[in-house]
Amino acid sequence: MENILEIKNLTVEYKNLKSPDKKSLVAVDDVSISVRKGEIYALAGESGCGKSTLSKAITKLVPIKSGEILFEGKSIFSQTKEEKKEYPKNVQMVFQNPYSSLNPKMKIGDILKEPLDINTSFSKSRKKAVINDIIKDVGLSEDCLNRYPHEFSGGQRQRIAIARALILNPKFLIADEPVSALDASIQAQIINLLKDLKSSRDLTILFISHDLNVIRYLADRVGIMYFGKLVEENDTLSIFNFPKADYTKTLLSAAPILKV
Numbered sequence: 418m419e420n421i422l423e424i425k426n427l428t429v430e431y432k433n434l435k436s437p438d439k440k441s442l443v444a445v446d447d448v449s450i451s452v453r454k455g456e457i458y459a460l461a462g463e464s465g466c467g468k469s470t471l472s473k474a475i476t477k478l479v480p481i482k483s484g485e486i487l488f489e490g491k492s493i494f495s496q497t498k499e500e501k502k503e504y505p506k507n508v509q510m511v512f513q514n515p516y517s518s519l520n521p522k523m524k525i526g527d528i529l530k531e532p533l534d535i536n537t538s539f540s541k542s543r544k545k546a547v548i549n550d551i552i553k554d555v556g557l558s559e560d561c562l563n564r565y566p567h568e569f570s571g572g573q574r575q576r577i578a579i580a581r582a583l584i585l586n587p588k589f590l591i592a593d594e595p596v597s598a599l600d601a602s603i604q605a606q607i608i609n610l611l612k613d614l615k616s617s618r619d620l621t622i623l624f625i626s627h628d629l630n631v632i633r634y635l636a637d638r639v640g641i642m643y644f645g646k647l648v649e650e651n652d653t654l655s656i657f658n659f660p661k662a663d664y665t666k667t668l669l670s671a672a673p674i675l676k677v
Contacts, residue, residue, distance in 0.1 A: 418453040418454060418455065418456070419453065419454050420451045420452060420453055420454065420487075421452055421453065421454040421488065421489060421588065421589060421621050422450075422451070422452040422475070422486070422487070422488055422589060422621070422623070423450075423451045423452075423485075423486070423487040423490075424448060424449055424450045424451070424471070424475075424484070424485075424486050424487075425449050425484055425485040425486075425487070426447050426448070426449055426483065426484040426485070427445055427447070427448045427449070427471065427474060427481060427483075427484035427485070427486065428443065428445060428446055428447055428448075428481065428482045428483045428484055429443075429444045429445040429467075429470050429471070429474050429479060429480075429481050429482060430442060430443050430444065430482045431444055443645050444467045444470040444645055445467045445470050445471050445474065445645050446467070446644070446645035446646045447484070447646070448467070448471060448484075448642075448645070448646065448647045449647070450471075450640055450647060450650070452589075452621060452623060453621070453637075453638075454621055455619065455620075455621055456621060456622075456637040456638060457611075457612075457615060457621075457622045457624055457635055457636050457637050458621075458622070458623050458624070458636065458637065458638050458639075458640065459623075459624045459625070459626060459632040459635065459636035459638070459639045459640070459653075460472075460623065460624070460625045460626075460639075460640050460642060461626060461627065461629060461632055461639055461640070461641050461642070461668070462627065462641055462642035462643055462668070463627060463643075463668070464627065466642040466643055466644060466645065467642050467644075467645040467646075468593075468625045468642055469593055469594075469625060471642075472510065472591045472593050472623065472625055474486065475493075475508065475591060475623070476505075476508060476510050476591065477493065477504075481494075488504065488507070488508065488589070489588075505536075506536055506585045506586075506587060507587050507588045507589060508587060508588075508589045508591070509582040509583065509585065509587040509589070509590055509591070510582060510590070510591040510592075510593060511575070511578050511579055511582050511590065511591070511592045511593065511595045512578065512593055512594075512595070513593055513594040513595065513597055513598055514598055515566075515571065515574035515575040515577065515578040515598075516566060516567075516571070516574055518578055519566040519574060519577060519578060519581075520566075521565065521566050521567060522565075523565070523566075524562065524563055524564065524565055525552075525561050525562050525563075525564055525565070525566070525577055526548060526562030526563060528566075528577070528581055529548045529551065529552070529562070529577075529580060529581055529584055530544055530548060532581065532584050532585055533547060533548075533584060533585070536585055537585075547584065548562065548584070551580045551583055551584050552577075552580055554580070554583070554614065554617070554618075555576040555577070555579050555580045555583075555610060555614075556576055556606075556610060557573065557576055557577070557580075561573075561577075570603075571598060571599050571600075571603065572599055572600075572603035572606060572607060575595060575596070575599065575607055576607070576610065578595075579595075579607075579610065579611070579614070583614065583618065583620075586618070587620075588619075588620070588621060589620070589621050589622075589623070590620050590621070590622045590623070591622075591623045591625070592611065592622060592623070592624045592625065593625045594625055594626055594627070595607060595611075595624075596608060596626070596628070596631060597626065597627070597628065604631065608631060608634065608635055611624075611635070612635065624636060629657075629668070629669065629672050630672075632653070633653060633657055636653045637652065637653060638650070638651065638652050638653060639651065639652075639653050639656040641656070641662060641664065641665045641668065643664045648662040648664050648665065649661055649662040649664075649665045657669065
């Protein structure tokens with residue numbers, strides 16, 4: 418299976434203003450990962466291990482110190498003008514807190530319409546059709562389009578955030594802790610929704626989480642990060658049943674794993 422994303426020796430640093438010598442903090446340390454087209458690849462590890470920073474580097478939200486990121490075989494740092502325009506359409510992200518990622522002053526219909534206004538030349542009627550289709554795909558009805566984010570539950574807001582991420586029909590979706598702020602029953606609904614959307618829309622998903630039970634159920638392959646480094650990578654079954662790295666074993670032993 419071909420790779421849609423390749424990360425080669427990626428290093429990301431942040432300025433550490435609290436350090437007496439202003440020494441930089443290495444958030445991602447020489448990490449190499451390949452994500453295959455059509456799979457769900459999960460990144461696991463405790464808070465502060467560099468998972469979210471890596472995802473932000475992929476979406477160009479943070480600068481990198483060194484390394485390379487290839488999307489469909491091409492570097493995202495040496496793109497043509499047209500490729501730079503297309504990249505945000507193909508790589509989208511769903512964040513942990515859906516309320517903070519949705520503009521509270523905008524109606525849901527306008528939130529979903531905005532990416533279409535910016536990135537397409539669709540007619541008004543086509544925009545309306547695309548919005549109606551995506552809102553149904555995430556399990557909501559069209560009447561929600563005239564309401565505001567605060568009128569919805571956390572799970573419903575996350576469905577809206579997923580709809581916004583998918584409105585441009587991307588090839589690659591980054592889900593950064595998308596269910597950690599939700600109740601357990603709602604988590605299951607969103608996880609199953611992501612699985613359904615992955616199949617129906619031919620998506621590749623990079624799923625970031627510290628919840629090993631969610632990862633075990635959802636992911637095809639898993640990478641384990643610790644202090645900015647990738648310490649182990651394997652298919653999901655091997656990671657959970659035959660872990661090799663000491664940190665992976667510690668991580669698994671620290672959390673109860675439900676049998677499925």
